[in-house]
Amino acid sequence: MRYLPLTDVDRQEMLGVIGAKSIDDLFVDVPKGALLKDLVPLPKAQGEIEVHRHLQRLAEKNTPAGRTAFFLGAGAYRHHVPASVDHLIQRSEFLTAYTPYQPEIAQGTLQALYEFQSQVAALLDMEVANASMYDGSTACAEAAMMAARVTKRKKIVFSGGVHPHYIDTARTACEALGLEIVTMPAAIDDEAAVTKELSADVAAVIVQSPNVFGTITDLTKIGDAAHGAGALMVATFTECISFGLVEPAGAYGADIVCGEGQSIGNALNFGGPYVGLFAVKEKYIRQMPGRVAGETLDADGKRGFVLTLSTREQHIRREKATSNICTNSGLCQLAWTIHMTLLGEKGLRQLATLNHEKTIALADALGKVKGVEVLTKRFFNEIAVKLTKPAQAIVDKLAEQGVIAGVAMSRLNPHAKMDNVLITCATEMNTDDDIAAYADALQGVLA
Known part of the structure; x- marks a missing residue:
């Protein structure tokens, strides 16, 4: 049965509020050649067996990672x-990874978030971490916007070693806020070049180690130079397993550390879903995007968990929010936590x-x-x-x-x-x- 909650009168009222004459006015920016004139040419109906066979033929065109x-x-x-990761995330306690708004019935989910935050903070050598982001690229974009809020400055400088997709994502997110994105030329081993762009209007320098070319860099001097200019140092990464051997950016004095957690607990799946990791110095916690699960005591003095510091989020503060991360990568975060616990x-x-x-x-x-x-x-x-x-x-x-x-x-x-x-x-x-x-x-x- 089709779900049609709006009447024609409802639609006309909504269009009138935004100043549009018709729904077609909402798509004027889309090139006419890209607009469909008719319905998508799909079969009107097929039986389950036929649909399964068709989808199987399509799936066989892919090349899974384990085949080559x-x-x-x-x-x-x-x-x-490990097989135990997939087994555990399918338990009834974790059937939904939706936001645990009611702590009295979501203690297991909240504790998993709390443990995840603790593991991320320890892995990245930072003081506090949030309950995850969508992926590494959006985490990097949020870090750029957070740095601008903290410093009240408008320029973000990316090193030439940051993953290009992370830069593109940040540029898209920051454009609406009027932030300027400066990118250094792509370089295999020149993270320190970002310090040449430091000035009184730079909010942050964003570096990556290991960078997109795989190069590991000592970020100490970069952090010192950034702080000397009143800017923050944001360190991002794409391979979190590297911190089993490589000194994490927190040890170099990074103010914000963010990146991708897919490597732990989350297998390749033709593009996602992934899980973003995000950690900051404690003094910046109120400007950190996303939610934080905290530990407390209940009325009987027993250990309990609740969401804390979520008043900066979109679902409560709307347009005044510092973050629009309203639902995190909960299931991927849980898989990450289980795998990390096993390791x-x-x-x-x-x-x-x-x-x-x-x-x-x-x-x-x-x-x-x-x-x-x-x-x-x-x-x-x-x-x-x-x-x-x-x-x-x-x-x-x-x-x-x-x-x-x-x-x-x-x-x-x-x-x-x-x-x-x-x-x-x-x-x-x-x-x-x-x-x-x-x-x-x-x-x-x-x-």
Whole structure:
């Protein structure tokens, strides 16, 4: 049965309030060639069996990560997720990840949020974390807007090592607020270049380590320079497992740390859903987007959990809110928390070590291929390599041979003039045979 809650009178009244004559007026900015003139050409009806067969044929056109030698990175990482994670998130206590507005019936969800926040704060070496964001890119955009609120300044400077998608997302979100986005030229190892742009109107410098090229950077001097100019240092990341070995940005004095948590508990799923991590210094907590679950005592003196500091959110303050993150990535956050709990500190370090060892083997193997230059010198599990031919063409050819080689930099940033640069990644899921097959296939297409 169709759900039609509005009458024609209701629609006309709403259009009148916003000054539109018809619903078509709402789409005047859409190119006429992109507007449908008729209904979408779909079958009127099919039986369940026919629909299942059709969808199965469509699904078979995809290539799952486990079917090939897989070296994709650049913000999407293939890691092992224990079967217990999927089992636990499907328990009846967690059937919905909706916002726990009623603490008296949502203690399990609230405690999971509280534990997640504690784990994120510890992992990133920060004082306080929120209950998750949608993904790493939107978390980065929120960090830029938060920095502008804190400093009352209008300029955000991105280093050339920040993932281009994060920059684009921030630019889209900040444009409506009148914030200026300045981006340094793409650079494999030049995070410190952001300090050249520091001035009295800069709200924050945003850096990434490991950056999109895989380079690990000591952020201490950048943070000192930013603070000396009255700006904040925001550090973002795409691979959270790196902090099992790499010093997190909190140790370098970052004011805001944000990034992607997909690597832990959340398998690749053709683009999502993901989970954003966000942590700040405690003095900025009231400007932090999203919600915070807090621990308290009930009337009987027993430990309990509640949502705190949520009055800055859209569902309460509407247009005066500092954040519009009204529903977080609750189920992905829960999977992250369960997997992190299973790993523990020792397990995380072991997992990170495996990743680094595999990438050393990958860098060694590719470095021996004629026509390949390994560009990244200080890495965790991701490296940039320069080829003698355009990287995208090589990626396409290797895919035909069953090797997903990585991401061409020209795809991430067409303006970087790095057409021959390939971003490639190895994790604990890559075998020695995978690496050998990659090197052999690459040698063949470059010959």
